[in-house]
Amino acid sequence: MARLGRSTWAFGERQVGVVATSTVAGTLEAQGPLSDAFDLRLDDDRAGQDTWERAEQAMFRRAAEIACEKAATHPSDLDLVIGADLNAQLTSFYMGLRPLARPMLGVYSACASICEALAVAGLAVATGFADVVLVGTSSHTSTAERQFRYPTEYGVQRPPTAQRTVTGAGTAILARGRGKWQITHATIGEIADFGVRSPWEMGAAMAPAACDTLRQHLADTGRSLGDYDLVVTGDLGRVGLDILRHLLVEQGVASAPVAEERVQDCGAMIYDENQPEVFSGGSGAACSTLVTFGHLFREMERGHIHRLLVCATGALLSQVSAQQGDTIPSISHAIAFERGD
């Protein structure tokens, strides 16, 4: 249990376990290729609520309930709840999970938030400051579009580099020394900014941040790409993933075939490219959460993946910063998972 190199926390073997995860998927996500990996598949993105924001809160709350059920954990046993969403001032997290009535820490690094939450939770669990922690994120296409770009109702035409914000929520329950999966390392990212200004080009904005964090993680841990069965980024989409692979080859991190085989992206996995209006793929704080806690953890359980690195990626823009012509600073945090048994 120690800090490694510039920015990696090593939690040690079997210290930080993941006992249970939960995933609630929106309608388009439920119709996608990973459909059967999700615990709950909605057929209405309103989730029976009267506003999109309350729908997102309800999904987050339902995800937390499912995780508690699967872990046979009563909310009162949670020492801490850590999470995020994309709404201004984290209202989905705070309002959605308010009924848990437990100590809460809101974090924010846009769509990298799930890895930030897992890092802080891992630190608390590894050091014995918390025994059981619930972490999670949510996003919703209809709340996020009006936060960051234009309300969906405007019908603004999007370029092919655009991504669709994933609708859904996912949570995980971490516990000290037990669980089917474990978190071994967290690498805290730094800002990368290559001057991209368009909120429709988030893959291009975030790819350099993912590249930096992956390189830093490998340098800090002394590992190579080959030590992981799979490295996934959060939500670069098909366009951003292509840029990342080029960067990795250019910087000597991987050969082209290795980058092609070992490096994937949750945003490129969650939809079939023939689904309507998914453009370059998925994005949003729930994107890497749904794919990791749903699909990839199942792949680990099935023995198809032993060691997994998730580099969630966040574009740190706001509607105001975009309107004021600012560039999009981006960040990526990485979490290394292994089977826990």
Add this chain to the structure above:
Amino acid sequence: MARLGRSTWAFGERQVGVVATSTVAGTLEAQGPLSDAFDLRLDDDRAGQDTWERAEQAMFRRAAEIACEKAATHPSDLDLVIGADLNAQLTSFYMGLRPLARPMLGVYSACASICEALAVAGLAVATGFADVVLVGTSSHTSTAERQFRYPTEYGVQRPPTAQRTVTGAGTAILARGRGKWQITHATIGEIADFGVRSPWEMGAAMAPAACDTLRQHLADTGRSLGDYDLVVTGDLGRVGLDILRHLLVEQGVASAPVAEERVQDCGAMIYDENQPEVFSGGSGAACSTLVTFGHLFREMERGHIHRLLVCATGALLSQVSAQQGDTIPSISHAIAFERGD
């Protein structure tokens, strides 16, 4: 070094030191009663920038530079930067402190954020996962009003319970085992919601959260109010402070004279009530930061305060939640400081 009770982290004696602090104050704050406690007093809330948002980012950046100068620390020596602001998607923190080029963790609990940042930083420092951490928050009346209520330019008339968002930024550098001040405990808050819906009534919304966290802190640590020379809340303002004192007496935490003498509020301290448009007092993520890192730490240095508890208070509303008629969930996190020498 251990967890105490339900939600308090005890960092041990002289583990988490505060080496230096910095405060940058806006014009109205610089004209207030605590003026000479601030490192930099602005005479222009635009800080030479072309937008209010960039002005806030510039203040945050300047505050970080001052703290590094005072601590004789180069930004490259910072293991971690943790902070927050009130703008949607934390743009002041991420864009303002981007030039530091260090690993960053954004946190958010509205105006309780400085205590959340100190808690997470304290955890990392106490456990040796970081040696030197910069924490900070900023807020700006002209960016916050249009985030949460109406743009200042509308000239909306405010009720006397309204508070003025503090313009400024403050940071602190934490280091393991050294510093003039130390952090001994952090208590992580839970949501309190008494059904207040008006964004002009934040003191009333947040007072129950401050009361809960203070009670929990005392229960977890086995301390009484008398063990602190001063307990300050973040930004309840005069109206909210009065409500809090009533709650403390009602719940048997303190007698009326003790509550009157020992419990104060940063929002009630930062302005003179005769200053223009301050109404019930200050609020904002920089409110408790400026008062604590400027005024109160100086009082500790002068020997007037030995033990200080800061219960920063956050109102977890957004413009959307207010417009949709939601109540205002509130939270308070507490940090216990002592002299370090």
